[in-house]
Amino acid sequence: MEEQLQALIGDQLGMVARRQLTAHHTDADTVRNEVAARRWVVRTARVISTFTGDLTTEQRRWLAVLHAGPRSMLGGLTAAAAHGLTGWDRSDITVYVDDELSFEPVSGIDFFRSRRPFELLRSERQGLPCSRVEPSVLLFAAYDATPRAAHAVLAAVVQQRLTTAERLLHWVELMRPLRRAKDFRRTLADITGGAHSGAELDLRRLCRTFGLPPPDGQRSRTDRNGVRRWTDAEWRLSDGRVVILEVDGSFHADPAQALADHRRTRRLAGVNRIIIRCTAWELRHEPAQLAADLMALGIPGRVPDNAA
Secondary structure (H helix, E strand, C coil): CCHHHHHHHHHCCCEEEHHHHHHCCCCHHHHHHHHHCCCCEECCCCEEECCCCCCCHHHHHHHHHHHHCCCCEECHHHHHHHCCCCCCCCCCEEEEEECCCCCCCCCCEEEEEECCCHHHHECCCCCCCEECHHHHHHHHHHHCCCHHHHHHHHHHHHHCCCCCHHHHHHHHHHCCCCCCHHHHHHHHHHHHHHHHHHHHHHHHHHHHHHCCCCCEEEEEEECCCCCEEEEEEEEECCCCCEEEEEEECCCCCCHHHHHHHHHHHHHHCECCEEEEEEEHHHHHHCHHHHHHHHHHCCCCCCCCCCCC
C-alpha cells in the first residue's frame, strides 16, 4: 500500500471509501483479497475498514461521511457533539448531504438533504468534515426537535460556551428561510438578558387570557439575611398568603446562576410567602399550564381547557 494511502487511512481511523482506494490505485481485486483474508471488512457498499471488530463512535462518524460522499459533513447534534456539546447525545449520526445525491441508506445514519450552500455551513476545523456549531443546532432546532427541545438546545450551546447568542442570531439571518426563526430570535434575546420587558408583556397577556388579577411587579423585599431583593410578580391572596412568580430569562439557567437563584428563593420564602419559578419560554409558549399552576395555589382565574 502506498504511503499516501496509508496516511489517509490513518487520518480516517482505519476507514476508507472505495473511491479513495481507486484514486490511490488499489483495485477491486485487492480489496476482495483483503476482505477474504479477514484483514479488511466491508462496512457499507461504499466504505471499507482496514481492521476487524466493532467500530468506535468516531469511526462510525467517519463511515457516515465517507459513505455519503466527498462534500458531506457531520450535522445536527452529531456535529454539535463534535464541537463539544454535552448532555444531548444521540445514537444515530446526522450527515448533511447535497439534495441531489443518491446512495444507499445505512442503519443508524440520518442523511439530512439540503440545498443550502455547503461552503457556508462547513467548519474550518481539521479532521472529520463537520458543520459549524451554529447552523448545526439551528437546523436541528428548526426541523428535527420538539419546540421545547429546540429552544433548550440553543440555550445549551450558549451556556456551554460553544458560541454566543449574538452569533446564533446572526446565523438565523444568514439561514433565511428558517422554520421557527421568529421564536428563535425571542429566545436568543432572552438568553442575552433581554427577556424582562418581554416577559412582563407575556405575563400581562396570560392574566388577561385566563382571568387572573394583574400582579404587583418589581416589589422590593428583604431576605432573611437582610439583603434587598426585587421580585418579578406578586399576588396577595385573601387568606394573607403571597404568591411570588420569578421568571428566568434563559430557557435553562447557567449552573452558577441556578445556584444563586435557588439560594435567593429559599431566603425570600416564608410561612405565608410562596415562591415559584418559570422560564420565559414557558410563559410565552405554555401559558395555559402556568396559569393552571398559579390557580392551584389560590389565585382566582378561569381554568384553562388544555392545562396539564
